[in-house]
Amino acid sequence: MRFAKIIYATIIKEWLILRRDPGGLLILLAMPALLILIMALVQDAPFRDYQNLQLKILVADEDRGTLSEAVATAFHKSPGIELLDSVEGMPLSPVRLRQLLQQGKYKIGLIIPRGAGNELANAANSVANSLSASMSAGKLPQRAPRDSMNIRLLFDPTTRPAFHLAIHAALDKAVSSASMQVLMNRLNKLAGNKQDTTSQERWTAMMDALSIRDEQTGTSMANTQHLNSVQHNVPAWAIFGMFFIVVPLGGHIVREREQGSALRVSLIPGTALGLAIGRILANTILCCLQFIAMCLVGFLVMPLVGLPALDLGAHPWAITPVVIATALCATAYGNLIGSVFRSGIQAVSFGAISIVILSALGGIWVPAEILPKVMQGMARCSPLHWGLEGIQNVILRQGSWADVVLPTTMLLGLSAILLFIGFWGGKKAEESF
Amino acid sequence: MSFAIYVEKLCKSYPGASVPALDGLSLSVPYSEIFGLLGPNGAGKTTTIKILCGLIPADSGTATLFGLNAQQNMPAIKGKLGLVPQHIALYPALTGLENLRYLGRLYNLSETQIRQRSKNLMERLGLEAHADKRVSRYSGGMKRRLNIIASLLHEPELLILDEPTASVDVHSRALILSFLEECRSQGKTIVYTSHQMEEAEQICDTVCIVDEGKMVAQGSPQELISTTSGCRRLEDVFLYHTGHSLRD
Known part of the structure; x- marks a missing residue:
């Protein structure tokens, strides 16, 4: 007591x-x-995750071909990323893009050089020709590859390394997807198949057949934070x-x-x-x-x-x-x-x-x-x-x-x-x- | 004759100190007396009080309070002991009454006992009008008086006061001294240290002058004055035994 x-x-x-x-x-x-x-x-x-941020990526597209379309499609699927191919009503050139990045007004820039799509098509023709040789099929036009052809990705020095990796991976995926699609088109052409919407849909379905989904550990998924x-x-x-x-x-x-x-x-x-x-x-x-x-x-x-x-x-x-x-x-x-x-x-x-x-x-x-x-x-x-x-x-x-x-x-x-x-x-x- | 306090050949040295704080001190305090423990700075007064209160052990010698050895029976002794430290040992953020209520609860007093005793003591020492005022807002003299009340709440048989009138005004000093005399008349034993020789001469039944850890004189003030040659006041006796050199 x-x-x-x-x-x-x-x-x-x-x-x-x-x-x-x-x-x-x-x-x-x-x-x-x-x-x-x-x-x-x-x-x-x-x-914040980079997906939650509104990122504007400058694009100087000198190619304007299928590769450019594939890249644009891939990034449009990412929420929060906006591709800008013109600023203040002026189409972006590589020089202007670099200037804007150096001024710190934008964080990321993408330069697709002229002929990038052709280079991709040439590489696809090369692969298709080597396959068709074993099958005694036809032959597509082909030339020697050009070493200097690169898609260039530019970053403002203050951009976080995590963004570099994320954008790089997204671009890599877009280029791979475009490459595969061009190759499939070339093989179809050699085989004499017609290019129609059904084959395009099959291709898209194949690409989406196995996707990656994020999940968190925890007993109640509903409340996962x-x-x-x-x-x-x-x-x-x-x-x-x-x-x-x-x-x-x-x-x-x-x-x-x-x-x-x-x-x-x-x-x-x-x-x-x-x-x-x-x-x-x-x-x-x-x-x-x-x-x-x-x-x-x-x-x-x-x-x-x-x-x-x-x-x-x-x-x-x-x-x-x-x-x-x-x-x-x-x-x-x-x-x-x-x-x-x-x-x-x-x-x-x-x-x-x-x-x-x-x-x-x-x-x-x-x-x-x-x-x-x-x-x-x-x-x-x-x-x-x-x-x-x-x-x-x-x-x-x-x-x-x-x-x-x-x-x-x-x-x-x-x-x-x-x-x-x-x-x-x-x-x-x-x-x- | 039995004594409230009996100290025999008490020795105490602190680590690193060149001279012992107590060097065979012996003294005895009769019951129901005001006993003045006097001495210059560093004489050993505070060390003696610490040993009597069980705060530090002696190196050798014995200290007995109420017939009980201080080192072996401190829990039993503490209940009969009230210490009024030189510092204002109170909680400044609490009111006077809250301080007393807290201490009373620690002493296991009933709420009624706490209320009654607080009221009586505060009335006696002129603090009844300030009971609900925070201690931080008390004057120096009021704090000193409350410091004494806080040590008396459990009605101890022995009250040890370490310079209870230091830095207080004349009115507070007079009130404190008359209160101590009243405590003595109620049968309490009071040990009192002070540098105020006039004050000690006025209220002490017995004084003990200590210096360099030893008792140099003990007796009633009048006895010491009459037996020390050329002395007319207790201060003269003090200076006679302790010398005129400064002690810091």
């Missing part, structure tokens, strides 16, 4: 102190909310904000020691454990409330600034143990910082900087998957990594309760270590009263 009373009294005391500390509340609520909003907006473009700016930034920066409890909590513990109130309560018999639990509980609850507030920003504020709303996935309640364990870990870290450091400035400075470092290691700034191998190993030491991993398992990978067991266990383990060191540091600090 007395134990519960100590815990209750400490929670009330911590709540009153926090409520009357506008600076602390600002650090815990307003700043993370602002951070989430700004980071989500800033990182929105980099997180792409990684977008909101889905990454809201949980990531909410976790970052939770760990910023270190600043007010660490500073508060040092202040209590400096002011002597820690000494006073340490002289009350049988209170040590209750006081520690009360403080940890109060701040853990606060961190959980803070996470809920940040999720509300994700649900309600993000759509107001043109971003998608946060989606917590198919099993939203499964993030509960991860959030509680993250909050506990953040509080345990704040307790440790407050117990180990002797001055408020030391505690606050170290606490803040260490959170920034741990967040960078833990994949808050950029996903840990793209970090070097060594850094990925180090990320596992960061509690922020496990917090983010657990939440992303639910909201991105559509995981359920089973998928948060490992991150939650890791967070609880780290919390236990931090609490132990903090308790030991607190004992040492008592000797300096």
Whole structure:
């Protein structure tokens, strides 16, 4: 009964102190909310798939043959890509296209040289002739291939490498498709078949017979989410904000020691454990409330600034143990910082900087998957990594309760270590009263 | 004769310090007395208080409170002990009453006990009108008075005060001193450290002058004044035993 009373009294005391500390509340609520909003907006473009962006590709088509048509058809099927063969009413020449790219007005340019279609036809004739020779069929006109014939793809230097690859692949596919079609036409001609719409439809059907479809892992396909700016930034920066409890909590513990109130309560018999639990509980609850507030920003504020709303996935309640364990870990870290450091400035400075470092290691700034191998190993030491991993398992990978067991266990383990060191540091600090 | 506090040959050295903080200190504090622990800076007063409160262990010697060894029975002793630290050991963001309510709950007092005792003590020390004001808005003297009240809420038998009148106005000092005398009349034992010799001479039944970790004189103020040659005040006795050199 007395134990519960100590815990209750400490929670009330911590709540009153926090409520009357506008600076602390600002650090815990307003700043993370602002951070989430700004980071989500800033990182929105980099997180978008290239398909979602409106790309204008300049085309200087000097050939105007079947190859040009095939390329145009292929890109027209890609949503968000627009081919421009004239700018300001003037047809594009290779020189004008280069000028526009150099001015940075456009990002990508395509030059189809004169004779490219003929070169393709010549290559197809060559293949068809070699096949017909074995079948004693006719012969099509053929000349030696020209080495200098290339379709040229030009990029503005600021274009992301991912776009290079994507456009290059799309163009490659268009050229392959056109080559195959020309070859089939040539073979038909040698065989004496008539070119009609039926054979054209057969060709199209063959090309579409085996296509590639993107699918995501997860138990509920209906709720499958792409990684977008909101889905990454809201949980990531909410976790970052939770760990910023270190600043007010660490500073508060040092202040209590400096002011002597820690000494006073340490002289009350049988209170040590209750006081520690009360403080940890109060701040853990606060961190959980803070996470809920940040999720509300994700649900309600993000759509107001043109971003998608946060989606917590198919099993939203499964993030509960991860959030509680993250909050506990953040509080345990704040307790440790407050117990180990002797001055408020030391505690606050170290606490803040260490959170920034741990967040960078833990994949808050950029996903840990793209970090070097060594850094990925180090990320596992960061509690922020496990917090983010657990939440992303639910909201991105559509995981359920089973998928948060490992991150939650890791967070609880780290919390236990931090609490132990903090308790030991607190004992040492008592000797300096 | 039994004593509330009995200290014998207490020694304590801090790591890295060239001289020991306590070098065989012995003293005894009778029940229901105001006992002045006096000495220059660095004499060993705070170290003695820390050992008596169980905050640090002594290297050797014994400290006994209420007949119980301080190092072995601290949980039992803590309940009978009230410490008024030199710093204002309160939560500035809480009101005076909230501070007392929190501490009362930690002492496992009932809400009624907390309310009654807070009211009585605040009335006695002139803070009843400021009970709902945040401590950060208290004056220096008000903070000192609340600091004392917070140490008396659980009605300890022994009250240890570390410079309770430092930096307070004349009115607050007078109120605090008369209150300490009232506590003594209620049977409480009071150990009191101060640099104010006049104040100690006025309220202490017994004073103990310590210097360089040793007791250099103990007795009633009048006794010490009369037995020390050329001394007319307790301050003269103090300077006689501790010298005139500055201690920082």
